[in-house]
Amino acid sequence: MSANGSNGILDHEELVVRRGDRSGAYIAIGIHSTALGPALGGARLWRYPGLGDAIADALRLSEAMTFKAAAAGLDLGGGKAVILEPEGGLAGEDRVELMRDLGDVVESLAGRYVTAEDVGTGAEDMAAIAERTSHVVGLPEDRGGSGDPSPVTARGVEAAIRASCERRFGDRDPSGRRVCVIGLGHVGAKLAERLARAGAELVVSDIDPGKRELAERLGARWVGPTEAIASECEVLAPCALGGAIDERAVGELRCEVVCGAANNVLAGDEIAPRLHERGILYAPDFIANAGGLINVYGELHGLDAGALESLIDGIGDALATIFERAEAGSVTPLEAARAVARERLGGAQPQPEPATLAA
Numbered sequence: 001m002s003a004n005g006s007n008g009i010l011d012h013e014e015l016v017v018r019r020g021d022r023s024g025a026y027i028a029i030g031i032h033s034t035a036l037g038p039a040l041g042g043a044r045l046w047r048y049p050g051l052g053d054a055i056a057d058a059l060r061l062s063e064a065m066t067f068k069a070a071a072a073g074l075d076l077g078g079g080k081a082v083i084l085e086p087e088g089g090l091a092g093e094d095r096v097e098l099m100r101d102l103g104d105v106v107e108s109l110a111g112r113y114v115t116a117e118d119v120g121t122g123a124e125d126m127a128a129i130a131e132r133t134s135h136v137v138g139l140p141e142d143r144g145g146s147g148d149p150s151p152v153t154a155r156g157v158e159a160a161i162r163a164s165c166e167r168r169f170g171d172r173d174p175s176g177r178r179v180c181v182i183g184l185g186h187v188g189a190k191l192a193e194r195l196a197r198a199g200a201e202l203v204v205s206d207i208d209p210g211k212r213e214l215a216e217r218l219g220a221r222w223v224g225p226t227e228a229i230a231s232e233c234e235v236l237a238p239c240a241l242g243g244a245i246d247e248r249a250v251g252e253l254r255c256e257v258v259c260g261a262a263n264n265v266l267a268g269d270e271i272a273p274r275l276h277e278r279g280i281l282y283a284p285d286f287i288a289n290a291g292g293l294i295n296v297y298g299e300l301h302g303l304d305a306g307a308l309e310s311l312i313d314g315i316g317d318a319l320a321t322i323f324e325r326a327e328a329g330s331v332t333p334l335e336a337a338r339a340v341a342r343e344r345l346g347g348a349q350p351q352p353e354p355a356t357l358a359a
Helices: 051-071 092-108 123-129 150-169 186-197 209-218 271-277 291-301 305-329 333-346
Strands: 002-004 014-019 026-033 039-046 077-084 113-117 178-182 201-205 235-238
Touching: 014 051, 014 092, 026 039, 026 051, 026 092, 039 051, 039 123, 039 291, 051 077, 051 291, 051 333, 077 092, 077 113, 092 113, 092 123, 113 123, 113 291, 150 186, 150 235, 150 291, 150 305, 178 186, 186 201, 186 209, 201 209, 271 333, 291 305, 305 333
Parallel strands: 039 077, 039 113, 178 201, 178 235
Antiparallel strands: 002 014, 014 026, 026 077
8 A cells, every 4th residue: 555645645755555475564664755865764663553553653753754864964855664563573584574575665665765773673684674675774784784873873862962961051061960861772771871981970761670780880870660751850861762751741850951862752742832831951852863864874875984973973063053043033942953954855956766876
């Protein structure tokens, strides 16, 4: 099944939903925009309640990727692949077959969409996808790819936290500041390690109690998942799944800055003004966590380490500019960030046939 956004039903260029020939699993790919270049976004493997939920996530996340790429100044569009994980999960050859199914769907889009790893997938999965399509990045390093993007993403989030601290406290240095990292997955763990080295006073949380070992190693205080969102801190860094700050949670926050690695931290756009009313500085997530996208963009375009690091560290400067625009325009940072993205999208020229861009 596919749907084209030109009829006004969807604010997307394309939605494709297929059932894998090998795995029988449902795969949804949303292409929100290719105005600036091929739509790049990760492949998410998740146990959704139903197919409709998976499709909704593909549409929501692909739109966020458009704004992320545009605001970061990258010549990329926004897309996302979502796989409805079968009951009981997949492992071994069954998982490889699922990734080959995804590769077939990606290949059918002729370069309009380039996939990468995301929640639930990794570099080895990308290698299996590459058996069926060349429109994939984030391959293992021994396959010529950039490998695990989480260290780069964490570096970018740290740059965003530093910019947020400068805006709120007048000093970029996180040393001595209490930072609560919620979610110690690949990115959250590496962010916590970076902040510990920088001298931050860490509070950490995860749904996996086994992550207490990392907390102890870093000298961080552990709090339970249900308590974390209301932890008293200067910087709250949500690094798990999205929607962490909803109407209920926004009233419970005891922080001065929200800046983390999670996609779609806010349950809805209406939360941004609520944060502003409470005097809490919000760093738009699609700016703060752009490091992973920049990493695979570097792989796609063959950027050297110096050029890549410059783009990653530039996240802090980009965020500082957005804070300034927000204040000057009396709008929230979320509105200011989207305005920056829309300006780039509005000035975009029609793109050439993208099939050669991902080759």
